Amino acid sequence: DLSSLHPRTAHHDRLYGGLLADGFDEESCHCRYQSAMYRRNPGRRPSPYLISKLRRHEALQRRCGPGTAAYSNALEQLKSGKSVASPECTYIVSISYRGIGNRILAAASAFLYAVLTGRVLLIDPSNEMDNLFCEPFPNTTWLLPPGFPLTAYTNFTVHTAESYGNMLKNKVIRSDEVPTAAQLPAFAYVHLNYDATVEDNYFFCDDDQRLLQRIQWLVMRTDNYIVPELFLVPAFQEELDMLFPERDAVFHHLGRYLFHPNNHVWGLVTRYYDTYLAAARQRVGIQVRVFGGMPDSPELLEQITTCTQREGLLPEVLAAGEPMILPAASRTKSKAVLVTSLRSWYYEKLKSMYWEHATATGEVVSMHQPSHEEYQRSGARSHEHKAWAEIYLLSLTDVLVTSGRSTFGYVAQGLAGVRPWVLYKSGNSSAVPDPPCGRDVSMEPCFHKPPGYDCRLKQWGDPSKYVPYLQHCDDASWGLKLV
Ligand code: GDP
Structure with a gap:
């Protein structure tokens, strides 16, 4: 019985409040019966x-x-x-x-x-x-x-x-x-x-x-x-x-209902989570969407550190040699950071920063990146398995930082049931956008190319002007999202 191993099961409904049908063979899909106990955030209740x-x-x-x-x-x-x-x-x-x-x-x-x-x-x-x-x-x-x-x-x-x-x-x-x-x-x-x-x-x-x-x-x-x-x-x-x-919460429910990693991918998810993320007091997910062939960008790195420190998601670091005057007890407060990216450079830099410098709060920060596949290879089996496992791992973190306009991040935030901090795309790649990130208005994905044609009025129009639950997206100003 897993509930004795994971006390959280007791108050977490394994089937997400009836969203998932019972009556499956548990062996055929472990995730279906185990995922709820990996989630700190139980999420919204389905109607x-x-x-x-x-x-x-x-x-x-x-x-x-x-x-x-x-x-x-x-x-x-x-x-x-x-x-x-x-x-x-x-x-x-x-x-x-x-x-x-x-x-x-x-x-x-x-x-x-x-x-x-x-x-x-x-x-x-x-x-x-x-x-x-x-x-x-x-x-x-x-x-x-x-x-x-x-x-x-x-x-x-x-x-x-x-x-x-x-x-x-x-x-x-x-x-x-x-x-x-x-x-x-x-x-x-x-x-x-x-x-x-x-x-x-x-x-x-x-x-x-x-x-x-x-x-x-x-x-x-x-x-x-x-x-x-x-x-x-x-x-x-x-x-x-x-x-x-x-x-x-539309995609939140649809996503949690439809998309369960199969047993192989669930193994990737749980082994990684149990090894690197489970013990921390808080888990922070950072999705760094880069494209093959793009050079590593010091500006994007700065955008990530400024965003996470300004928003209080990660502690600031002390200058080298500054004395640590905090009580030892604060060291037990730990944050585990899951970085996902096609490249390893951002993760390496962040990891070095928290090794070479003490944190201002005394908190312990550990960095983890499951893979760095370098190039997008959609359709290649092990590449797809890793991509799906990483989306799912991001969805198990408590706080999410995502890259604007990325459907990879949208899926993670919806499954997690959290509004992410979105790293805005800078119009000019050599400048750090100010502000570097902002809290998304909802956890819903953005529809990037809405038609803009109003069938009732038979004319072009902007539904965000008269439909209270639709807004333009912060990360794609012409897009539409449910709020
Ligand atoms: P989008 O292009 O950002 O909207 O997201 P998609 O998921 O549709 O396409 C990006 C693809 O690139 C993914 O499906 C992966 O194949 C790959 N990819 C991009 N970022 C990552 C990452 O952080 N980790 C892994 N494993 N793959 C990634």
């Missing part, structure tokens, strides 16, 4: 409505998912290329591409859309998406099985003729009249990528949703967190209000 909706959605995934008669029928329909009047089950396939942060936000977005529209979610297994997570739904799989009839779906782009935007533009379908089933295609490709066109973005309009609702198969590509924009679709608003009475 009873969200919990019941998730249980109903799990039943839908079981009833219609791979291996069922309904799934075989739907595949036959797709192969025929023809639409059917009232399909038993409808589906959305979420394409997995770019870095793991992008892929997680895409999957979470597709999942919420699936829940709102009663579709079965199927995840494209590309880029190791079939090798990082436990299955989220009991007794079925969320992975798209091999042999999918749309063989080239991972290559769909903004130019694909079957994209919803192109079908509208080319009048293959129209959203202003009611087509018969025979006039509808068997599938549509929904392109909500950074380069989505005006027509692609009509996806977020009510009339278009009515039409899309009648198409049995959707294949979606996004590299972003489109959820804030779903809150602007009138047809979804009432349901979203009931599911998420706290609008700043």
